[in-house]
Amino acid sequence: SQQGEEDPQALSIQEGENATMNCSYKTSINNLQWYRQNSGRGLVHLILIRSNEREKHSGRLRVTLDTSKKSSSLLITASRAADTASYFCATDPLIQGAQKLVFGQGTRLTINP
Amino acid sequence: SAVISQKPSRDICQRGTSLTIQCQVDSQVTMMFWYRQQPGQSLTLIATANQGSEATYESGFVIDKFPISRPNLTFSTLTVSNMSPEDSSIYLCSARYSGYSYNEQFFGPGTRLTVL
Numbered sequence: 762s763q764q765g766e767e768d769p770q771a772l773s774i775q776e777g778e779n780a781t782m783n784c785s786y787k788t789s790i791n792n793l794q795w796y797r798q799n800s801g802r803g804l805v806h807l808i809l810i811r812s813n814e815r816e817k818h819s820g821r822l823r824v825t826l827d828t829s830k831k832s833s834s835l836l837i838t839a840s841r842a843a844d845t846a847s848y849f850c851a852t853d854p855l856i857q858g859a860q861k862l863v864f865g866q867g868t869r870l871t872i873n874p
Numbered sequence: 875s876a877v878i879s880q881k882p883s884r885d886i887c888q889r890g891t892s893l894t895i896q897c898q899v900d901s902q903v904t905m906m907f908w909y910r911q912q913p914g915q916s917l918t919l920i921a922t923a924n925q926g927s928e929a930t931y932e933s934g935f936v937i938d939k940f941p942i943s944r945p946n947l948t949f950s951t952l953t954v955s956n957m958s959p960e961d962s963s964i965y966l967c968s969a970r971y972s973g974y975s976y977n978e979q980f981f982g983p984g985t986r987l988t989v990l
Binding site for chain 2: 801
């Protein structure tokens with residue numbers, strides 16, 4: 762079953778603008794991971810943020826985590842056409858022995874030139 | 875990070891036949907998984923591939939339909955048996971290391987299956 766809900770489901774912005782995607786989840790987690798998927802291809806791992814972390818950066822990516830609200834956000838700054846893809850959050854639930862990621866529905870991001 | 879390859883990358887198959895997908899990881903990982911992604915949908919976990927023992931299947935997935943092997947720490951196969959058009963999906967192999975410092979989970983490029 763899907764734990765995460767992502768919002769918006771689709772986002773279209775102009776090149777150079779910032780894109781923000783949100784993810785909410787239901788149960789306590791070990792960590793939350795963000796992935797990018799270009800059309801019909803495999804998932805590229807972007808960032809992992811642990812439950813005791815509040816913010817992480819990687820290049821133009823910034824991820825925040827609010828465990829009290831059970832939510833995370835992914836910010837892509839200075840977007841480029843190559844950022845056009847679907848973005849998924851995946852939670853690693855805090856269930857002993859589980860170690861199984863549960864994926865959100867994804868946000869389809871389109872960067873217009 | 876782990877580098878994961880899958881074969882075939884895509885295939886078109888006839889109803890009633892079976893297809894075996896191979897997954898190779900470049901290093902010894904603790905856990906390997908198989909996911910399905912139906913058109914326009916998110917990922918759904920099929921099973922956890924256990925080395926040297928039977929896979930652990932998620933609700934809605936059974937061994938007769940999706941037999942899985944994992945003979946060693948770096949290799950696994952998923953077979954989609956007695957296929958129907960509803961099995962048309964992208965099948966993704968995934969792997970992760972266990973332990974606090976290595977919780978990232980990585981994915982292969984996927985196998986795009988079309989069943990006619």
